[in-house]
Amino acid sequence: MIHSLFLISNAGDLFLEKHWKSVISRSVCDYFFEAREKAVEPDNVPPVIRTPHHYLINIYREKIFFVSVIQTEVPPLFVIEFLHRVAETFQDYFGECSETTIKDNVVIVYELLEEMLDNGFPLATESNILKELIRPPTILRSMVNTITGSSNVGETLPTGQLSTIPWRRAGVKYTNNEAYFDVVEEIDAILDKSGTTVFAEIQGVIDACVKLSGMPDLTLSFMNPRLLDDVSFHPCVRYKRWESERVIAFIPPDGNFQLMSYHISAQNLVAIPVYVKQNISFFETGSSGRLDITVGPKQTMGKTLECLVVTVHMPKVVLSANLSATQGTYNYDPVTKILVWDIGKLNPQKLPNLKGSLSLQSGAPKPEENPSLNIDLKIQQLAISGLKVNRLDVYGEKYKPFKGVKYVTKAGKFQFHSPYWTIYGPRRVAAWQPPSSARSPSRRLSAPGTPHLSPLGVEVSGEEPLPLGGAVWEEPDHH
Incomplete structure (x- = not known):
């Protein structure tokens, strides 16, 4: 399913990569960089980019592009949802999902990615389970791990993973509820x-x-x-x-x-x-x-x-x-x-x-x-x-x-x-004026001419520069 994941900053710096199967060259991201240059805003980058041998499915969160590499047929929204889960997990673990924070906690990031995917398929995406598998970083724990050489990986299987409510851990206690x-x-x-x-x-x-x-x-x-x-x-x-x-x-x-x-x-x-x-x-x-x-x-x-x-x-x-x-x-x-x-x-x-x-x-x-x-x-x-x-x-x-x-x-x-x-x-x-029959620009659900894996991200379609006297508006695509 998901073969590789690349994290790219808004400035175009590829600062982290993770491969679950064979190693895929960074050169595959050149197709993503071409699409990024054509987009006016980072949010306007197509969520699905087709290459000769791969599909690049990406999201943009907190000034970071999460770019996944796919080689087989897969529902794009499934991958997009997983990428959002990855960003939310980083946010929950580190307090913020930024390039600096990810670089400072790169070991925990790799441990989380290893647990979240098993051979490219999502396995554990709930924060409560992950926090029992991999303890969140603290200053004291970092000092102890540095001195003793231990890791953040837990030694016992999370209790929630075997229950009917895996999103909640057992034995939760608070003084103030x-x-x-x-x-x-x-x-x-x-x-x-x-x-x-x-x-x-x-x-x-x-x-x-x-x-x-x-x-x-x-x-x-x-x-x-x-x-x-x-x-x-x-x-x-x-x-x-x-x-x-x-x-x-x-x-x-x-x-x-x-x-x-x-x-x-x-x-x-x-x-x-x-x-x-x-x-x-x-x-x-x-x-x-x-x-x-x-x-x-x-x-x-x-x-x-x-x-x-x-x-x-x-x-x-x-x-x-x-x-x-x-x-x-x-x-x-x-x-x-x-x-x-x-x-x-x-x-x-x-x-x-x-x-x-x-x-x-x-x-x-x-x-x-x-x-x-x-x-x-x-x-x-x-x-x-x-x-x-x-x-x-x-x-x-x-x-x-x-x-x-x-x-x-x-x-x-x-x-x-x-x-x-x-x-x-x-x-x-001289004035450009739209005709009275102009319809509202719609939100496109897929790019024309893209078979099978069509971009399912939602974005407002803009108008192209038009000559004086008229306009052409796109009808919505219904899928």
């Missing part, structure tokens, strides 16, 4: 210049931190469970209870884990928390242009927008930007042609504005492609879908634990598209 849940939602949306929603959906997860003694049986209920669509649960959840009663009943793993993920695709249920007024124009005569952007809150349910960042992908002919911001700071990179406006915490009493002039290459043709504004934001104590936890019941134990729920809304792929560049001049005004 507590259970906390984080409801984290990301908005993926595309809006036109007038603020009309072209495409919108919500990706949500519920992360849990459960530290309860014994073997508790929990039941989590929601005030409006019908909002949830396309749910994916941790193996501990009893799916029949969800189907019949719309409650989540489970015996939790010990510690941190992701209880469930969900998807809300009903566009009318997706509230857009921010609006953008923009005017980016270029003069037909001369080598200059104007930029004027204003950002404000829209549907935030009284909550404050935080960590607000606006990113503008400028045309290649823009050399510099002389702007002034009423709030936050801006930076224009003349190499990547990206303007970043870091607003921070939004003050609704005084809306932030960024305006000024743009300098273009002398004699270069005026840009005609569509600009796009990417929005990054965070809203504390708000689930933008309206999802709310009703109660958490504990059965099987006599204690009363501390319980808490936190809500966070973030921006995923959140874009504002201008329908045209306005070019001012003494003779004419």
Whole structure:
């Protein structure tokens, strides 16, 4: 199944490799590097890359590419899920999943990978089992291992591996029993210049931190469970209870884990928390242009927008930007042609504005492609879908634990598209405008012409530069 695994930094440094069968040359990653160069953002690298003799299935987590090498037919989502488990295990063991942390704990990393896969097939992917097999690193344990020459590998078989609930170890005891849940939602949306929603959906997860003694049986209920669509649960959840009663009943793993993920695709249920007024124009005569952007809150349910960042992908002919911001700071990179406006915490009493002039290459043709504004934001104590936890019941134990729920809304792929560049001049005004019958750009599920192993990662398909007067929009592929 999985023959090899390569870890590659965002800068292109291949800093770790693991082979479960025959050794595969690093040169196979050249196909991945070619795909990385073509992608605008790291998240846009195709999840499945076909080579003459292999398939490269990859994910991007914490500025690291996890690239697996496959030689036989295999469901891509199966491998993608395993790679996410690897990243989450590193996060659980070391506190963070970064290049520096992995290099500092390279011995434990290899031990974990050896236990997680057996001859290329997933074997033990639950953190509770792995922590009994391979003890997490501590400063004291590292010093003892250095002096005595011992390792972190356990000497006994984990108790959970032989039980019907392998995700929870036996004999768990805590002085303070507590259970906390984080409801984290990301908005993926595309809006036109007038603020009309072209495409919108919500990706949500519920992360849990459960530290309860014994073997508790929990039941989590929601005030409006019908909002949830396309749910994916941790193996501990009893799916029949969800189907019949719309409650989540489970015996939790010990510690941190992701209880469930969900998807809300009903566009009318997706509230857009921010609006953008923009005017980016270029003069037909001369080598200059104007930029004027204003950002404000829209549907935030009284909550404050935080960590607000606006990113503008400028045309290649823009050399510099002389702007002034009423709030936050801006930076224009003349190499990547990206303007970043870091607003921070939004003050609704005084809306932030960024305006000024743009300098273009002398004699270069005026840009005609569509600009796009990417929005990054965070809203504390708000689930933008309206999802709310009703109660958490504990059965099987006599204690009363501390319980808490936190809500966070973030921006995923959140874009504002201008329908045209306005070019001012003494003779004419040229503008690119989409036809009235234009449909919203869809999310592609597979790349055309790719047999068998088709890329199953989800990404928003962008528009190609088009001539003035019309546009072509892709219909969704249904698989």
